[in-house]
Amino acid sequence: MSGTASSVTAHTTRLSSTGWPGRVLLIVAWIIAAALAVFALMPHLVAPYDPIFLDVVDRLRAPGLSHPFGTDEGGRDILSRVIYGTRYSLGVAVAIVIVAALIGILYGAAAGMSSRRTDDLLMRIVDLFFGIPALVLALALAAAIGRGLDTVVLSLAVVWWPGYARLVRGEVLRLRERPHVEAARALGVGTWSLLFRHILPFVVQPVNVRITTDIGYALIAVTALSFLGLGAESPTPEWGLLIRDSRPYFGSAWWYLVFPGVMVMVTATVCSIIGDGLAGSEASSRGA
Amino acid sequence: MTAFIARRLAWGVLLLLLVATLTFFLSRVVPADPAAFLAGQNTSAATVARIRAEYGLDRPLPVQFATYLGGLVRLDFGESLRTHRPVADDLVQFLPASLELLIVSFMIYVIASFWLAVAAARRPGGAVDTAIRLLTMLATGIPVFWLGMALQFVFFYRLHWLPLAGRFPLRDTPPPVHTGFLLADSLIAGSLDDVWKSLRCLAMPALTIVLNLLAVGTRLSRAALIAEFDRPYVRTARGKGLGPRAILYRHVLRNALSPVLTVTTMQFGYMLSWVILVEVIFGWPGIGLYAYQSFEVFDYAPVIALAIVSTAGFVLINLIMDLIYPLIDPRVRGLAT
Numbered sequence: 001m002s003g004t005a006s007s008v009t010a011h012t013t014r015l016s017s018t019g020w021p022g023r024v025l026l027i028v029a030w031i032i033a034a035a036l037a038v039f040a041l042m043p044h045l046v047a048p049y050d051p052i053f054l055d056v057v058d059r060l061r062a063p064g065l066s067h068p069f070g071t072d073e074g075g076r077d078i079l080s081r082v083i084y085g086t087r088y089s090l091g092v093a094v095a096i097v098i099v100a101a102l103i104g105i106l107y108g109a110a111a112g113m114s115s116r117r118t119d120d121l122l123m124r125i126v127d128l129f130f131g132i133p134a135l136v137l138a139l140a141l142a143a144a145i146g147r148g149l150d151t152v153v154l155s156l157a158v159v160w161w162p163g164y165a166r167l168v169r170g171e172v173l174r175l176r177e178r179p180h181v182e183a184a185r186a187l188g189v190g191t192w193s194l195l196f197r198h199i200l201p202f203v204v205q206p207v208n209v210r211i212t213t214d215i216g217y218a219l220i221a222v223t224a225l226s227f228l229g230l231g232a233e234s235p236t237p238e239w240g241l242l243i244r245d246s247r248p249y250f251g252s253a254w255w256y257l258v259f260p261g262v263m264v265m266v267t268a269t270v271c272s273i274i275g276d277g278l279a280g281s282e283a284s285s286r287g288a
Numbered sequence: 289m290t291a292f293i294a295r296r297l298a299w300g301v302l303l304l305l306l307v308a309t310l311t312f313f314l315s316r317v318v319p320a321d322p323a324a325f326l327a328g329q330n331t332s333a334a335t336v337a338r339i340r341a342e343y344g345l346d347r348p349l350p351v352q353f354a355t356y357l358g359g360l361v362r363l364d365f366g367e368s369l370r371t372h373r374p375v376a377d378d379l380v381q382f383l384p385a386s387l388e389l390l391i392v393s394f395m396i397y398v399i400a401s402f403w404l405a406v407a408a409a410r411r412p413g414g415a416v417d418t419a420i421r422l423l424t425m426l427a428t429g430i431p432v433f434w435l436g437m438a439l440q441f442v443f444f445y446r447l448h449w450l451p452l453a454g455r456f457p458l459r460d461t462p463p464p465v466h467t468g469f470l471l472a473d474s475l476i477a478g479s480l481d482d483v484w485k486s487l488r489c490l491a492m493p494a495l496t497i498v499l500n501l502l503a504v505g506t507r508l509s510r511a512a513l514i515a516e517f518d519r520p521y522v523r524t525a526r527g528k529g530l531g532p533r534a535i536l537y538r539h540v541l542r543n544a545l546s547p548v549l550t551v552t553t554m555q556f557g558y559m560l561s562w563v564i565l566v567e568v569i570f571g572w573p574g575i576g577l578y579a580y581q582s583f584e585v586f587d588y589a590p591v592i593a594l595a596i597v598s599t600a601g602f603v604l605i606n607l608i609m610d611l612i613y614p615l616i617d618p619r620v621r622g623l624a625t
Contacts, residue, residue, distance in 0.1 A: 128299070128302055128303050131307075131599060131603065131606075132303075132306070132310075133560060133598045133602065134561055135561040135565075136579070136595040136598055137307075137310065140311055140591050140592055143588045144315060144325070145314075216428075216429060220431045224431060224565055227433045228564070228565070228568065228580065243433065243437070250445075251440075251441065257437055257438070261434040264431055265429040265431075266429075268429035269425070269426060272425060272428065
């Protein structure tokens with residue numbers, strides 16, 4: 001859905017243009033992103049408890065000094081579980097977006113470099129993929145190859161790559177006409193090295209912006225699939241799964257619902273703020 | 289115009305074919321033993337053998353694919369193992385609930401997002417605009433299922449204002465079925481009490497959908513409106529002394545309608561797929577919940593049927609929009625012929 005939207009969003013005012021509040025927000029976002037990276041890579045250094053250690057005596061404890069985010073129905077420390085969860089939720093989201101971006105770059109570059117006819121055909125196929133119902137496809141896929149985080153990656157990558165294909169193809173078409181590319185072509189540089197040496201390096205920046213923003217959306221999609229029970233399985237501390245597990249208890253244990261959700265929201269918002277900042281600096285480097 | 293519609297129809301058919309091929313591939317080619325896959329778990333070898341013969345799974349794949357497509361064309365989605373009924377019948381039974389939820393939510397959404405976008409675009413960068421921008425930006429990060437549960441926590445567990453789940457109070461008898469839409473059926477039965485009960489059940493799921501859609505929709509509609517305000521014709525209108533209201537209603541809105549409509553169509557397509565989440569959380573007996581509950585007990589024909597049906601819905605909405613565009617925007621008429 002994001003493809004058609006991009007022409008409209010081009011006009012949204014960037015946060016970075018709002019002066020110091022925007023800049024402060026951007027700095028805070030980068031600090032949170034750094035913390036999330038630490039959570040994902042070295043959770044054992046930060047988390048106070050073992051995320052899957054059961055302690056039934058302490059079940060469903062409200063947040064307090066020993067358990068700042070409370071405990072779940074098995075007495076597991078929710079703070080530790082959301083910290084360890086970063087690796088699964090965010091990790092899978094990053095994997096999806098990177099897989100989608102790689103497919104999209106190759107496809108989009110191929111379309112952009114080929115003849116008008118082939119390009120037309122290739123982009124028609126992309127249009128088709130925009131219509132696939134993501135969630136239902138994921139259900140069907142999980143039915144066929146079983147549940148698990150790899151199923152989530154596969155099904156979301158299938159619906160995510162067309163956005164990148166469209167973006168990259170547009171950039172390639174634009175860059176093809178640039179003087180430096182024409183000069184290289186006139187000097188007899190072949191299509192392949194034209195693409196890889198003179199065109200794709202300039203595509204990296206817009207793709208980067210898109211990847212950053214998309215990680216947030218992919219994260220929400222990943223947690224949604226886990227919430228439906230298609231992704232991680234208990235007791236993996238994946239955020240969406242934590243929210244799923246909280247369903248029988250959250251009426252009396254609000255912390256069980258709130259903290260995993262807050263992690264998803266904060267991470268998604270951080271991605272969109274950083275993506276917005278990158279888009280701003282990209283626009284200014286282009287002189288736009 | 290005819291050529292244009294024919295092209296769009298061809299696109300829709302191709303999309304349906306793509307989804308049908310994908311689902312066929314997923315259900316017949318990927319699993320090691322498709323008969324066991326169709327039979328579900330915990331079935332005897334005899335049942336599996338019976339199913340293999342019954343579904344023609346012992347025949348070559350191209351033949352199977354042809355039969356599969358033939359079935360789809362006749363709206364034959366197979367039989368649900370859970371309900372022991374043809375999936376098509378089940379879909380007909382559960383579809384009105386989904387449609388009722390989607391239609392009510394969409395009507396509220398369209399009005400609310402229009403109102404918010406106009407409020408924001410009236411003074412870009414002003415206090416209202418900044419507030420709306422910040423709120424929508426924060427709201428896009430909220431997962432729809434979490435939002436639904438948060439509403440349940442507030443309005444059911446804490447305030448006891450609204451029912452937790454379901455489409456009608458369990459202990460009461462719903463009005464006799466005429467249309468399948470509870471609100472309409474209640475009205476036909478002439479029972480305002482039933483209308484009220486249905487509305488109370490509808491409130492939270494609809495609010496969840498509306499808030500979720502508003503987050504993305506308002507941002508895009510606002511951008512479309514502001515882009516229109518930058519156009520030279522607005523300066524001309526100002527120059528000849530038109531007031532802001534006249535400019536907004538007589539000039540800008542008409543021009544901004546097409547991009548806003550595009551956004552709305554996209555949103556609807558997106559919701560067709562994600563409404564499952566809302567139905568699961570609120571126990572809303574629509575086709576999403578039906579497919580999900582079947583999926584949970586390894587009954588996969590309804591899942592595949594839902595994939596086809598929601599794609600068909602997406603194609604249909606897009607076709608309707610394609611027909612509406614030329615009506616509201618004369619510029620498209622030239623392009624379409």
